[in-house]
Amino acid sequence: MRILVTGKEGQVDTSLQVLGQKLGLEIIRIGLPEIDLSQPESLEPPVREARPDVIISSAAYTAVDKAETETELAQKINGDAPGVLARLAAELDIPILHLSTDYVFAGDKADAYTEADMPAPVSVYGKTKLSGETQIRAATDNHVILRTAWVYSPYGNNFVKTMLRLGETRDEVSVVADQHGCPTYALEIARALLAIAQQVVIDRDPTIRGTFHLTGQGETTWAEFATAIFKGAEKRGRKPVRVNPITTADYPTPAKRPANSRLNGDKLDDTFGLRLDPWPTSLDDCLDRLIGPKEEDPS
Numbered sequence: 001m002r003i004l005v006t007g008k009e010g011q012v013d014t015s016l017q018v019l020g021q022k023l024g025l026e027i028i029r030i031g032l033p034e035i036d037l038s039q040p041e042s043l044e045p046p047v048r049e050a051r052p053d054v055i056i057s058s059a060a061y062t063a064v065d066k067a068e069t070e071t072e073l074a075q076k077i078n079g080d081a082p083g084v085l086a087r088l089a090a091e092l093d094i095p096i097l098h099l100s101t102d103y104v105f106a107g108d109k110a111d112a113y114t115e116a117d118m119p120a121p122v123s124v125y126g127k128t129k130l131s132g133e134t135q136i137r138a139a140t141d142n143h144v145i146l147r148t149a150w151v152y153s154p155y156g157n158n159f160v161k162t163m164l165r166l167g168e169t170r171d172e173v174s175v176v177a178d179q180h181g182c183p184t185y186a187l188e189i190a191r192a193l194l195a196i197a198q199q200v201v202i203d204r205d206p207t208i209r210g211t212f213h214l215t216g217q218g219e220t221t222w223a224e225f226a227t228a229i230f231k232g233a234e235k236r237g238r239k240p241v242r243v244n245p246i247t248t249a250d251y252p253t254p255a256k257r258p259a260n261s262r263l264n265g266d267k268l269d270d271t272f273g274l275r276l277d278p279w280p281t282s283l284d285d286c287l288d289r290l291i292g293p294k295e296e297d298p299s
């Protein structure tokens, strides 16, 4: 099976490469400089040439704050390029898997969001990602849109790596404690994507198409997540770092973020029998890879 993936140095595309190699799957990653998603027509030649059995659309403009000013660029990459890719998939008569985000939701719901809830993004990034979803649905029914959240991994840039970097020079880091969400490990996303890809390539059943939520089990706040990161780092020999819990108002940013972006993963489990590992289990794996194994308990 030939799997075409957009993105070359990102968290999810790298995880797909690492896991795909282990499973003996052929992963073809395309990205800058050969293709530039801000010029979506640049996708056509490499996609046709690759003759894939399935496309995984992972690349995106993920700088949430910068998107507030680079609106047009973010729209091209997150909105229009997925639409072009989905039209190509339709033409080639192959399925497309696409990653979207918890930031399509406003964040004012008390419970976790389900696929039946109405998106209402509060940031440019969220709006452009929603446009990508809409353009994919319009182009082909043969799609699986997977909304994930708070992605971290040993690869690329993410909150875990940012905290570890800040912890090198500080004894305390202030982190927002009033945004609730589901940290998700990119290697777990890759595991799910490859399992789903293998199913949709051989099975035309419409009930395994559509929109699904895909996050690590469990929920937390950024402050609690940071605390777990520093505790895990300390068990691996790093110096202790305190987390000072603050409010969103204390940490002004150009983009507004949802207060609650927890996603309910029941539909994915019911449809594909897939549940991602709990985020603390995955965080351990991530820290093992970034720092090394936990030190022996002296007792």
Ligand SMILES: NC(=O)C1=CN([C@@H]2O[C@H](COP(=O)(O)OP(=O)(O)OC[C@H]3O[C@@H](n4cnc5c(N)ncnc54)[C@H](OP(=O)(O)O)[C@@H]3O)[C@@H](O)[C@H]2O)C=CC1
Binding pocket: 006, 007, 008, 009, 010, 011, 012, 013, 031, 032, 035, 036, 037, 038, 057, 058, 059, 060, 061, 062, 077, 099, 100, 101, 102, 129, 147, 148, 149, 150, 151, 152, 156, 157
């Ligand atoms: N990170 C997160 O917390 C979350 C991510 N998602 C979604 O999951 C998907 C994967 O995210 P993640 O792996 O973290 O993203 P990353 O930011 O780690 O990687 C994004 C990839 O897209 C590439 N890219 C960006 N702009 C262009 C362009 N103009 N042309 C070609 N390639 C480009 C990047 O290349 P380069 O590095 O060279 O710029 C990089 O390889 C995205 O669709 C994202 O919206 C959803 C929820 C949470």
Ligand SMILES: Cc1cn([C@H]2C[C@H](O)[C@@H](COP(=O)(O)OP(=O)(O)O[C@H]3O[C@@H](C)C(=O)[C@@H](O)[C@H]3O)O2)c(=O)[nH]c1=O
Binding pocket: 062, 063, 064, 101, 102, 103, 148, 149, 150, 151, 158, 159, 162, 173, 174, 175, 176, 179, 222, 251, 257
């Ligand atoms: C670095 C830092 C961040 N924060 C806050 C800002 C923000 O509310 C939260 C997380 O910071 P980040 O910059 O990682 O957050 P952000 O870039 O908004 O992360 C989002 O990325 C996009 C791509 C998604 O799709 C989302 O699911 C989500 O993962 O923590 C602190 O409070 N203290 C700090 O020292």
Ligand SMILES: [Mg+2]
Binding pocket: 062, 063, 064
């Ligand atoms: Mg960020």
